[in-house]
Amino acid sequence: MTQVTSPWKTKGSRFVYENPWIHVREDDVVQPDGKPGIYGVVHFKNTAIGVLPIDEDDKICLVGQYRYAIERYSWEIPEGGCAEGEDYLDAAKRELIEETGMVASDWTRLGCSHLSNSVSDELAIFYLATGLTRGTPNPEGTEELAYKHVTFDQALDMVMQGEITDALSILAITHYGILRLSNKV
Amino acid sequence: MTQVTSPWKTKGSRFVYENPWIHVREDDVVQPDGKPGIYGVVHFKNTAIGVLPIDEDDKICLVGQYRYAIERYSWEIPEGGCAEGEDYLDAAKRELIEETGMVASDWTRLGCSHLSNSVSDELAIFYLATGLTRGTPNPEGTEELAYKHVTFDQALDMVMQGEITDALSILAITHYGILRLSNKV
Numbered sequence: 001m002t003q004v005t006s007p008w009k010t011k012g013s014r015f016v017y018e019n020p021w022i023h024v025r026e027d028d029v030v031q032p033d034g035k036p037g038i039y040g041v042v043h044f045k046n047t048a049i050g051v052l053p054i055d056e057d058d059k060i061c062l063v064g065q066y067r068y069a070i071e072r073y074s075w076e077i078p079e080g081g082c083a084e085g086e087d088y089l090d091a092a093k094r095e096l097i098e099e100t101g102m103v104a105s106d107w108t109r110l111g112c113s114h115l116s117n118s119v120s121d122e123l124a125i126f127y128l129a130t131g132l133t134r135g136t137p138n139p140e141g142t143e144e145l146a147y148k149h150v151t152f153d154q155a156l157d158m159v160m161q162g163e164i165t166d167a168l169s170i171l172a173i174t175h176y177g178i179l180r181l182s183n184k185v
Numbered sequence: 186m187t188q189v190t191s192p193w194k195t196k197g198s199r200f201v202y203e204n205p206w207i208h209v210r211e212d213d214v215v216q217p218d219g220k221p222g223i224y225g226v227v228h229f230k231n232t233a234i235g236v237l238p239i240d241e242d243d244k245i246c247l248v249g250q251y252r253y254a255i256e257r258y259s260w261e262i263p264e265g266g267c268a269e270g271e272d273y274l275d276a277a278k279r280e281l282i283e284e285t286g287m288v289a290s291d292w293t294r295l296g297c298s299h300l301s302n303s304v305s306d307e308l309a310i311f312y313l314a315t316g317l318t319r320g321t322p323n324p325e326g327t328e329e330l331a332y333k334h335v336t337f338d339q340a341l342d343m344v345m346q347g348e349i350t351d352a353l354s355i356l357a358i359t360h361y362g363i364l365r366l367s368n369k370v
Contacts, residue, residue: 111344
């Protein structure tokens with residue numbers, strides 16, 4: 001039986017930190033077992049948007065960049081943030097053109113996910129983009145991007161071999177992989 | 186060509202917040218385009234561990250709990266944190282027995298992922314657990330858990346229909362789904 005009311009009680013909340021992307025607070029709580037505790041919550045101002053762009057040769061465009069927070073280089077699908085109030089699909093179209101220069105004629109929503117629900121409310125939405133027309137990328141100043149065109153099967157292999165570790169990229173690639181392997185696309 | 190040195194420069198760093206689970210800092214940076222900026226980084230003290238337990242009837246045990254950070258009820262695979270210095274597999278065994286009471290004789294590492302690499306360094310490792318023996322769960326005080334036994338196909342359907350939104354659960358279920366559908370298990 002799914003319980004809809006929270007077994008947690010919030011007794012107070014203090015502001016900790018804010019920047020253009022996240023807001024951190026610490027709540028005084030009563031835990032489900034009735035004991036007092038604290039809960040640090042990282043609120044994400046943007047929704048994470050991921051785009052799996054597949055062209056007529058069954059190739060997808062992977063974007064490579066150094067990720068500051070993990071201190072590692074990462075190969076990913078085109079991704080970006082959707083500000084509050086912006087339409088998810090509009091943000092997906094904007095990110096695809098910004099990061100890869102491509103425009104897609106067909107869009108399919110593949111799924112959504114809470115990326116790290118023990119600490120944050122970050123939500124991710126991911127799309128399949130087909131019917132692609134090429135153009136010139138126009139990345140943000142915080143992005144120094146490389147590009148790699150691989151077949152979908154190669155991308156799926158990269159996921160299964162642990163060469164792609166970015167959760168949002170894996171989510172989009174495996175969702176589409178499941179649909180393909182079960183002959184639903 | 187994969188670039189291994191960071192195109193970011195860190196000029197300074199200030200402590201923002203710490204609790205038993207996360208540490209937040211704000212770095213003064215020079216962005217890849219040479220412009221000054223800031224980067225708020227959420228460091229996770231624990232590695233997230235997920236376990237996909239499949240029994241001899243092809244059923245998996247899903248764990249339901251209210252997630253404070255997203256203010257929603259969530260059905261997930263058994264999950265927990267691995268402290269620095271603890272072995273990932275030991276943590277997986279501990280979490281499985283704590284949350285479900287089950288002991289597994291066979292363990293297979295399915296994959297790993299950075300859950301939210303634009304802001305945090307949170308790493309997740311996920312396992313398949315088989316050869317299960319049932320016992321009595323012993324959850325933490327912060328957990329008020331419900332249980333649901335579904336076949337693997339039902340769990341995969343729940344993922345594809347968006348009924349399971351927890352990233353780590355989706356990652357484990359889709360990885361195993363890909364292996365099954367491509368006849369690799």
